Amino acid sequence: MTDQQEQQAEGHRLGVVGAGVMGTNISALALGHGVDVTLVDVDEEILTSARRTIRHKLKHAQLMGALPADRPRGTLTTTTSTADLAGSTTVIEAVVEIDEVKRKVLGEISAAVAPGTLLISNTSCIPVDEMAGWVARGDELVGVHFMNPSYLIKMVEVIRGTATSEATMAAVRALLDTLGREALVINDAPGFVINRLLHPLINRAAMLVQEGVATAETVDGLLEGCLGHSTGPLRTADLIGIDNLVDSLRVLHERTGDPECDPCELMLQKVRDGHHGRKTGRGFYNYHSATERHTR
Numbered sequence: 001m002t003d004q005q006e007q008q009a010e011g012h013r014l015g016v017v018g019a020g021v022m023g024t025n026i027s028a029l030a031l032g033h034g035v036d037v038t039l040v041d042v043d044e045e046i047l048t049s050a051r052r053t054i055r056h057k058l059k060h061a062q063l064m065g066a067l068p069a070d071r072p073r074g075t076l077t078t079t080t081s082t083a084d085l086a087g088s089t090t091v092i093e094a095v096v097e098i099d100e101v102k103r104k105v106l107g108e109i110s111a112a113v114a115p116g117t118l119l120i121s122n123t124s125c126i127p128v129d130e131m132a133g134w135v136a137r138g139d140e141l142v143g144v145h146f147m148n149p150s151y152l153i154k155m156v157e158v159i160r161g162t163a164t165s166e167a168t169m170a171a172v173r174a175l176l177d178t179l180g181r182e183a184l185v186i187n188d189a190p191g192f193v194i195n196r197l198l199h200p201l202i203n204r205a206a207m208l209v210q211e212g213v214a215t216a217e218t219v220d221g222l223l224e225g226c227l228g229h230s231t232g233p234l235r236t237a238d239l240i241g242i243d244n245l246v247d248s249l250r251v252l253h254e255r256t257g258d259p260e261c262d263p264c265e266l267m268l269q270k271v272r273d274g275h276h277g278r279k280t281g282r283g284f285y286n287y288h289s290a291t292e293r294h295t296r
């Protein structure tokens, strides 16, 4: 690592709100690139489990050669208080994909940080322009759709809202550069590019299983073998979390009216049964070990 990269990493103090699938992914990515992280969630039990998950992810990232070898790890602080974000240079919101929850959390973050703090939402589907109305300074808000696992997938989708300023775009580029990510910038829309394409595909794949056309293994096998998908849509669903997918599909359906985005009965049933995918040990597939649940 060059002196300049080390200084860059030292200059960032990252707040992450929401210690679930993506909050732990983003935290591991940042810590592994030498950035200090303050991770916020609603209770200590979630934060204890998140610390364990982040350790697994850092180990996995290192094994996969996905972290700079010569950069000292950042320090992780966990807390239940949004007020502890006060000294952050950037805060990334990664709470559940439910607009009332995001509205409340984004309002709290915005009140806790100083003007000039880069504010990022990792939302899957809620337009940035909607969220800009929920914060004090909409020009400082930008969408960054980190992928899962965040430390293995280099590309991120950056969503520029109508109000997002040039200074905010420069700040987000600097952060992503420190994190070793590549960005493609798009305009705002429900689901952006990735999830406007991916979520209806997953929903349709689940419908095929529901209708008895093929098993999950066969649907994924065909998409992998014939179309070159790396994991298949239903293994991807398990990785994302079926609860999150159902919430995201609802956001898309409400805003686009597209019937392909109305979550199918099989996914709704899996959520009711608590079979949310890797994070609960069962979704379309079963996951037995901690490594299977916490890593790719």
Ligand SMILES: NC(=O)c1ccc[n+]([C@@H]2O[C@H](COP(=O)([O-])OP(=O)(O)OC[C@H]3O[C@@H](n4cnc5c(N)ncnc54)[C@H](O)[C@@H]3O)[C@@H](O)[C@H]2O)c1
Binding pocket: 017, 018, 019, 020, 021, 022, 023, 040, 041, 042, 046, 093, 094, 095, 096, 097, 101, 105, 122, 123, 124, 125, 145, 146, 147, 148, 239, 240, 241, 244, 248
């Ligand atoms: N799962 C994925 O693969 C993926 C990928 C890209 C983007 N996203 C998006 O990232 C965001 C987070 O998704 P996830 O999969 O990590 O969800 P998750 O359900 O795994 O985690 C959400 C976390 O938010 C916490 N939370 C809820 N209310 C909170 C509050 N008031 N304050 C602090 N924390 C709170 C929950 O306790 C939970 O730990 C969502 O907007 C989702 O759509 C998810």
